[in-house]
Amino acid sequence: MRRYLIKRAGISVMTMLGIVIVVFFIVRVLPGDAAAVRAGPYATAEKIAQIRAKYGLDRPLWEQFVDYLAGVARGDFGVSVRTDQPVLGELLSRLPASLELAVYSVLVATVIGVPFGIVAAARQGTWVDVVARVFAILGSSMALFWLGLLMIYFFFFRLGWFPGPVDRLAVGTPPPPTVTGFYTIDGALAGQWEVVAMAFRFLALPVLTLGFVLAAPILKMVRSSVIETLASDYVRTARAMGVSPRTVLFVDGFRNALLPVTTTIGIVFGYMLGGNIIVEYLFSWPGVGRYAYEAIQTNDLEALQGFVIMVGILYVALNVVIDLGYALIDPRIRLGRKVTA
């Protein structure tokens, strides 16, 4: 186990280094001039040059890269050209909003996708299966932006069931004292139940929007994995031995399908870490996705690369957690040892 962890940590570090290198150079070849944007419409060439010098954008690329690499190693992601604030601090203060959205969205997607997938697999070819497949196709093909607009239009504007897309809490409401950064949890820890309820209300529409779309790949994976395991020899044997259909479905079928399902949920969660820019923009959600959107608009290179590197690091960390989780899910897998049949 220790050897495995050391090896995994080494691979992770190399992966992160690769991410930093690739991101640094990709961001640098993006068209546009951050200094010109910062300087504004009245900017003379001298003023733009001053700003470029202030942020080190006038130095040779390799010099900028070495400095940046050293900075990242120290936890310094540079300074945002747009706000003049340290990028890491800005990202970390916005991260809980994105994580809260991601966690609840994946939970909702799982709550929809897993049972629906199991039932669809158990009743393959019935109307339930047809509905599940139609749901999966809709979820996979519907544009997130479009679905979000529909959700806001009907559930906020027409029906008034949910609050408008303004923030994580109603305008003017102070957030609870920060412990985790999740308002639903921090509110509960502070005993501010009204804030908890409000936080859930404001989470509802973006979470349902994302949950609907993210449920599709989970549902498809659960359905196909369970169908595959239900067709296996050991399930046939279990059935022949008189094991109840429910036990066959949940213990033999679903449990054995958990590995690919876990991988899919992990991928979906990883996608959520950096992939909810559209939803955050649409719902005015103050997370890292919206930060990235603003950075793109203003060619704020430091902010943009900080965002991509942070998402990369989180993704690598997530993969390590998933790998470790395999051992808990499947006793046949023992980390650090080769699996023998």
Added chain:
Amino acid sequence: MGRSKIIRVRSFAVLVALGLVAAACGGGAGTTTTEAQGEAPATTSATQPAPGGEEQPETGGPEAEAPVIVVSLSTDVDILEPHTFRTTGAYAVTRALYQPPADQVFVEEGGVRVGTSEVVASPILESYRVSDDGLEATFVMNPDARFDNGDPITAGDLAYTFRRTIEGPGYIGLLLPFIGIESSDQIEVVDDRTLVVRPKVASSLFDRFMTFQVFGPINQAVAEANATPDDPWAFEYFTNNAVSSGPYSLVEFDRDRGQIVLEPNPGYPGEVANGGIIVRNIPDAEQRALLLQRGEIDVAVGLAPRLLAQLQDDPNVNVYTAPSTRSVFLGMNVDIAPLDNKLVRQAISYAVPYDALLDQVMFGFASPAGTLIPSTMETYAGDAIDVYTTDLERARQLLEESGVGEFSIELAVPQSSKEQQQAAVLIQDNLRQIGIDAQINVLPDADYQGRRNNRELPLFFHEWYSWGDDPFYQMTFLLKCGQFTNFANYCNEELDQIIAEGTFTTDPVKRQELSTRAQQIMLEDAPHAWLWAADWAVATGKDISGVTKDFTEVPRFETLRKGG
């Protein structure tokens, strides 16, 4: 063990699902917001007490029980430093925190307080006077005017602010030559209450500039306490903090949530018609409109003409508009062939579908431009001289005369402007009819700005608004030879002489004469096709009044009133 874990996970999932269902049943958001508006806003983040602050005196102040108003802007608030270029949202907030020494006299037109060209002392001054020869301006401070930390606003603070604009690293120094200010030697503090500024030349712009927020007093003591050898003017401190000389105090500046909370500054001697302002950044304009319609916000700024047209039919919303000099034009880089041929530029100018742009793109929320001095700006000469109208036959003739023949050219549009993208399609269609194949290239804003700054774009859109509404100021930036914002690279020496003379001419008849000649030259040379002058527009809830449009068109919060 395994089973209990599954149950726990399942229970949590059910709890979350119930939470979301409960959220749906938890009542409309309108109720929530209304309640929240009544609550005292919280101080959570970047605002820090200013060093050297004293207990605040109870002078002036807000009306009792006046409601808080929620304003949504089209951008976030990036920084609060008043002498650095920043987002439009940040300009709106800093206007509330830095009260300029002068203000316009306002008249009501169609429910909007519209600024006239008459300029008077603002509430933080007791008097403001410019000598008849325009070479001496005297500012006498109002003894009741105080910063929000309780310090009196003195002539020294105003002098420090002038010096900061002259010597500091901000962009304001570029504007000072227009009002004849070159060095700090021209600024004299006579006593604690009296400041004299001596411009080198008389300028019709001086009064107007004194209404700009960039001349709003900065607290010298606080600035000096936060200055460092690398940052002698304390730009870093004022990037995140403010010691207000304006109508409001900064209570909260939460960049993460995109929320600014302002409450009336008790030291401000002028009137504040509301109990405070909450500024929210709602990046998507469609959502801003929906939130306004549902009453979750009170004021929405930066809505597209299409949305304004929709909102006009909503009985719960007021759409306030006023003619503006915000010019949008199609720039033609005169150094890139075949646009180096004047006849080609004239042909393009005749091919533009001006009326269609006003109707189909701007939905009527714009006036014809005519020239770079649009029909809404003083000294517009389009009524006396011929301006371009759509005439495809004439355009074809000119193209033929040019000898250039049919050609293909890039037409660059910034990604953020849907109106300009729609306009590009209509223009492209007309250009095709005269034999020009315009290839529309929608570019990310940063890329667009970079390429335009580098003069790489042959045909490009440009939107420009001159604070102060002055024709010669406008021409200086957009047509003067070698000017950094003259992206068409146009140069005409006669026009340059006219601009130089007009900038420092105060006689209105002479100014009209010079401006008319300038417009004749620009129409002949056609470095731009002037598309429209976009209306100023703000949408509010039905119960909001006191909407103000001043020289800068930056939203004014202190006059907004809710109810009654």
